[in-house]
Amino acid sequence: MAKGMKFACLVLACMIVVGPITANAALLSCEAVHNYLAPCIVYVIQGGVMPRGCCNGVRNLYSTAHSTADRQQICGCIQQNARRVGSVLNPGRAAGIPKACGVKIPYKISYSLNCKTVR
Template identity: 45%
Template sequence: MVSSNVVVKVVSALVLLAFIASGSAVAEIPCNLVVQDLMPCVPYVLSGRQLTTACCGGVRSLYTAAKSTKDRQDVCGCLKNAIQSIPLTSNAARLAAGLPAQCKVNLPYKISPSTDCKSIK
C-alpha cells in the first residue's frame, strides 16, 4: 500500500508539472486540465486500488476534448511528462498504460514515457 505522503508528493509533482508545461506553450488543452482530469486515477495507478468512475470519466473527457491532431499530441505530451516525473514501478507503469482499455476508451497512443507524441495523428 502506498503511503499518503507518497500520494501527496505525486499529486504535488503533477500539479507543478502542469503549471510549468502550461506556461511554456499555448495549447488548446493545457496540461493543468489533463492533470485535473486524471487526478482521480492516481490511487489506481500507484497502488492498484479499484478503478473509479471518476478516473474513467477523466480519460473519456480528455479523449472527447482532443479533437485535432495537435490536441491529441498536446495531451499525449502532458501525459508523457507526467509519467516521466513519477518514479513508477513496473506494475504502476502497466496500470497507467492500461487505463484507456480499462475505461473502454480507444486512445490512439499508449500512456507511456516512451510514446512518440509527434507521430500521433
Template identity: 45%
Template sequence: MASFTKLAWVVLVCMVVMGAHNTVQGITCGQVQGNLAPCLGFLHNGGAVTRGCCNGVRSIVSNARTTADRRGVCNCLMVAAGAVRRFNTYNAQALPGKCGVYIPYKISTSTNCNSIR
C-alpha cells in the first residue's frame, strides 16, 4: 500500500509540474498522465485492462491530432515512464493493442519523440 501511495504522489507531482510547463496543442502532460492513471495496475502487473484505462488511452489518441501533439504526448509518456518505479516496458507496449488503438511508436523511456510524424 505504501508503494502505491508513493507512486500516486509521483504521478501527481509529474502531472502538476509537466502540466504547468509542457502544454502541447490540445493536450497537456497532466491530461496524458491523468488519463493513464487508471492503467497503473496493468502497467505494473499486466493482466486485464480496465474500461477506465482504455477510455483514457483512447482519449489521448483522439486528442493527439497533429505531429506536435503526438510528439508532446510521446515526451509526456517518456517522463511518466521514467517516474514510475516498476515500469514494465512490455505491458506499456501491449497497452494500445489491448485497448484497440494504434500508437505509431513504442511507449518507452528511450523513444525518439522527434522522429514521430
C-alpha cells in the first residue's frame, strides 16, 4: 500500500506541474510534492469520494510551481518514485483530478510524460 501511495502521488504531481511562468524558481523537494498530494492517494487507488484536502493540495501545488524549473522538478519527483513503485492506482481517476479540482493543464495525463517538455 505504501508503494501505491507514492506512485499515486507521483502521477498526481505530474498532472499539476504546469502553472504561471515567473522569473523566480522555488524548486520544490520531492517530499514537498508528496505532502501536497498525500490526501489524493486513497482516492486514486480505491476510488470513492475525492477528499477536499486532495483538491486543496492540487491547487496549492499548482500555484507553487511558478517556473519551468519548478514544474520540471515536480515532474522529476514523480518519475523518480514511479520507477520504484508498481501500477496499483487507477490512471483514469488520477487523470480526472485536475478537472474535478478546477485546475486546467494543457496536456494529457499519462505515465509517459516527458519532464523535459513541461513548461
